[in-house]
Amino acid sequence: MSVNTNEAGLFSSGVVDQVPSENGDQVIISLKHVDKHFGDFQALKDINLEVVQGEVVAILGPSGSGKSTLIRCINYLEPYDGGDIYVDRIRVQPGAELIEVRKDVGMVFQSFNLFPNMTVLDNITLGPIRVRGMSRGDAQARARELLEKVGITEQMHKYPSALSGGQQQRVGIARALANEPKVLLFDEPTSALDPEMVGEVLDVIKTLTDTGVTMLLVTHEMGFARHVADRVVFMEAGQLIEEGTPEIIFNNPTEPRTRAFLEAVLAH
Amino acid sequence: MDLVQTFFNWDVFVRTLPMLMQGLGKTLMLGFLSILLGLIGGLALALLRLYAPLVIRLITIAYIDIFRSLPVLVWLVIVYYALPFVGITLSPFAAACTALTMISSAYAAEIYRAGIEAVPRGQFEAAQSIGLSHYRVMCDVVMPQAIRLIIPPLTSNCINVMKDTALASVVAMPDLLKQATQAQALAANPTPLIGAALLYLMVLLPLVRLVGLLERRFARGRV
Numbered sequence: 001m002s003v004n005t006n007e008a009g010l011f012s013s014g015v016v017d018q019v020p021s022e023n024g025d026q027v028i029i030s031l032k033h034v035d036k037h038f039g040d041f042q043a044l045k046d047i048n049l050e051v052v053q054g055e056v057v058a059i060l061g062p063s064g065s066g067k068s069t070l071i072r073c074i075n076y077l078e079p080y081d082g083g084d085i086y087v088d089r090i091r092v093q094p095g096a097e098l099i100e101v102r103k104d105v106g107m108v109f110q111s112f113n114l115f116p117n118m119t120v121l122d123n124i125t126l127g128p129i130r131v132r133g134m135s136r137g138d139a140q141a142r143a144r145e146l147l148e149k150v151g152i153t154e155q156m157h158k159y160p161s162a163l164s165g166g167q168q169q170r171v172g173i174a175r176a177l178a179n180e181p182k183v184l185l186f187d188e189p190t191s192a193l194d195p196e197m198v199g200e201v202l203d204v205i206k207t208l209t210d211t212g213v214t215m216l217l218v219t220h221e222m223g224f225a226r227h228v229a230d231r232v233v234f235m236e237a238g239q240l241i242e243e244g245t246p247e248i249i250f251n252n253p254t255e256p257r258t259r260a261f262l263e264a265v266l267a268h
Numbered sequence: 269m270d271l272v273q274t275f276f277n278w279d280v281f282v283r284t285l286p287m288l289m290q291g292l293g294k295t296l297m298l299g300f301l302s303i304l305l306g307l308i309g310g311l312a313l314a315l316l317r318l319y320a321p322l323v324i325r326l327i328t329i330a331y332i333d334i335f336r337s338l339p340v341l342v343w344l345v346i347v348y349y350a351l352p353f354v355g356i357t358l359s360p361f362a363a364a365c366t367a368l369t370m371i372s373s374a375y376a377a378e379i380y381r382a383g384i385e386a387v388p389r390g391q392f393e394a395a396q397s398i399g400l401s402h403y404r405v406m407c408d409v410v411m412p413q414a415i416r417l418i419i420p421p422l423t424s425n426c427i428n429v430m431k432d433t434a435l436a437s438v439v440a441m442p443d444l445l446k447q448a449t450q451a452q453a454l455a456a457n458p459t460p461l462i463g464a465a466l467l468y469l470m471v472l473l474p475l476v477r478l479v480g481l482l483e484r485r486f487a488r489g490r491v
Contacts (some may be wrong), residue, residue, distance in 0.1 A: 077393050102399035113394035117412045126408060127398035179398060 006200060024053035027073060028088055028182060036238075038068055038214050042071045044080065045238045053182070056215045058225035058246075061235035063191030066111075067218040070235070071185045075105045075217070088182060103131055106176030110188040112168045113158035120147070120171050121156040127179045139178075146174040150204045166197030170204050177208075184208065186217040222265055226250050233257045280459040284451035291447030292467050298361060299430040300445060302368035306429060309369060309420070310376025313404075328377075335374035340432050343367045348439040353375060362476060364436035364443075372429045379421045383414035420483040427475050431468075445469065 029051040036044035037258045043066045051057055059067045072078035075087060076092050085092040087101045100191050115123050124146060125139035134142070147153045150170040152163075160168055167228060176184055187207065190198045202224050208215065209228050219225055225232060225246065232249040234257075240256040316328040335343070348363035358366060364442075387410050395409040437446035448464035 074398055077396060092291075097305040099399050104396060105397070107394075107397040109394060110391060110395075111390055113388075113390035115394065115409055115411075115413075117416070127400070130404050130408065176299065176396065182394065 011245070012138060017170070025055075027051070028084035029052045029232055030086045031074075031083065032085075033078050033083035034070075034073060034085060036066075036078065036080045037038050043238050044073070046081070047240050047241060049233065049243075051183075051214060051216065053214055054212045055160075056209050056217065056228055057233060058231045059216060059218045059235060060220075060222070060235045060249075061241075062227060065235040066238040067235050068187050069133055069238075070108075070214050071187055071218055074139055074183070075102050075107055077107075091129070099131070101177050102230070105183045105185060106179060106181035107185045108169070108172050108176050108187065108189045110191050112160070112165070112172045113190070114171055116160055119157050119247070120152070121138070123160065124175045127175065130204060132179055143174070143178065144176050144206045147171075149177075149207070150174045151200075162237060164197060165193045166200045169193060169197075171202045173201075173208075177213075179212065183214045183216070186215065186219065188218050188220065190221060222250075224261070234261065236261070243253070271431045275458060275462050277455075277457050277459040279415055279475060280455045281463055282458045284448075284455055284460040285461065286431045287451045288444065288463050288467060289448045291442060291444035291464070292463065292471075294442055294447075295430075295433050295436075296443040296471070297443070298368070299433045302365050302372060302433070303426045303429050304370030305365070305369040306376050306425075311380050311410030313373055313377035314380035314384065316382060317377060319402075332377050335371045336378070338371065340367065341435050343371060343477050344435055344439060360428060360436065360439045362443035363439055364393065364433070365439050368429055368432055368436075371432075372425060375425050375428075376422065379418050379425060380414065382421075383418035384410060386417050410466070420479050420486060423479045423482060427472055427479070430472060430475070434468075 017022065027050050029049070031049040034044055034047040035042065047070060049070075054241050057203070059070065061067050069078055073080045074092065076094070076098055081228050088099050088104055090097050092098070092101050097121075115126070118126065121140060122144050122161075124143035124161075125134075128134040128139040128142060129136060133141075144153060147156055150173055150176075152167050152170055155163055155167060155171075160171065163171065172189075186205065190201050193201060198221070202221065205215075205217070206224075206228055216247065217225065217229065227246075232246050233240060233245060234249060234253070234255070236257050242249065242253060242258045244253075249258065250262065253262065269467065278381050313328055315323055317332065318325075320328065344367040347367045348360065351358065351363075369483040381438060388399060391409055391413065392405060400408065433443055434445040436443045437449070440446070442450075446458045446469060449462035454460055
């Protein structure tokens with residue numbers, strides 16, 4: 001398996017000249033006073049967030065609180081209209097450098113969004129071939145490793161429609177990893193899955209937490225968030241209400257809104 | 269003098285067949301060229317209409333709307349008979365090809381647009397998220413899916429273009445219909461016209477069947 005080589009090969013590159021934050025870690029994602037409107041509706045209000053390399057951040061909050069919008073701004077699938085977002089010190093904005101940002105930021109979608117016109121293997125090799133300039137052979141070798149990692153090598157010549165939801169999402173994860181990103185964004189990766197398939201996807205995500213890749217995870221799986229996250233961020237009505245370690249947020253949140261939300265979702 | 273002798277006169281048919289075949293050749297050449305150029309032009313128009321800066325987009329919309337409203341015959345007559353007044357003289361073939369292409373590309377543009385818009389947003393987003401350029405997003409992900417969806421209506425459009433080639437006889441292009449009317453005059457018998465109609469059917473009926481077949485196949489398929 002290539003987990004270790006990845007770690008050495010990728011996640012260390014470009015780190016040397018990075019600005020360390022106060023505690024000596026490398027800030028890889030930085031949001032400063034980010035605002036986002038949909039027409040008159042303000043989806044994000046003055047969001048400030050810094051994520052350091054290798055950190056796993058879970059973003060929680062009620063539906064419509066702006067969690068998905070927030071992570072979609074990070075790779076500019078959603079344009080933001082105020083403030084600044086930096087990924088690895090590149091400002092996220094339209095232009096040639098956006099491709100550079102997106103190379104380094106993999107995304108896993110709620111509804112998988114696999115390319116239905118391509119086999120599983122081609123879904124995964126598309127990025128490395130087109131974006132990283134890898135040869136087809138190298139890209140396929142890498143895709144095989146990734147499929148092994150997510151446990152579906154035997155499906156690689158099938159089309160996505162022939163796969164179960166859980167399998168499709170694991171391909172989605174492999175595809176997001178194919179460009180060897182520094183950051184992975186998860187937009188409710190298990191919300192569209194049948195309950196019996198949630199576990200297999202969470203298991204795969206959990207294995208990634210040890211690889212040193214930075215992860216932002218929007219999820220409703222509270223138990224999972226608590227288990228894997230280094231830090232939990234709670235959002236409501238487009239605002240970042242509270243953040244802290246899972247222990248603090250889940251056991252002893254300071255904000256009444258956080259407490260009310262957790263009571264509501266953990267009550268059943 | 270019976271019906272068969274009048275409309276299906278074998279001697280006349282055999283005598284005029286070479287003329288009809290010449291006409292058929294011209295018709296097919298005009299048809300295929302106009303279809304090809306229309307498909308290319310239509311794609312360009314659709315992309316401009318969807319993604320160009322506002323002014324170009326508005327011009328494109330105007331173009332598409334105008335040429336979808338204008339009767340082919342009217343535009344053909346203008347291209348052939350009116351343009352010489354401003355110094356542009358086209359051969360009958362060039363005039364017909366220009367008129368047909370301009371109109372069929374407007375129709376094709378709308379079909380392409382519908383196809384592109386039918387590809388789910390998530391597909392664009394997934395393609396963008398892995399770092400593909402706009403061009404690659406379209407080539408590798410969006411168009412392959414869009415074209416699958418629009419092959420039936422696009423084929424339909426091609427059939428219409430092929431049928432409209434008959435209008436070229438108005439500008440004295442020796443296409444199948446023109447040759448048939450001339451043969452009819454020479455032979456003083458309408459058999460060549462019937463022969464021409466049969467030749468049109470031989471070319472177009474299989475295409476019409478094909479559209480039905482494609483529609484059923486794609487209705488079943490994934491995407």
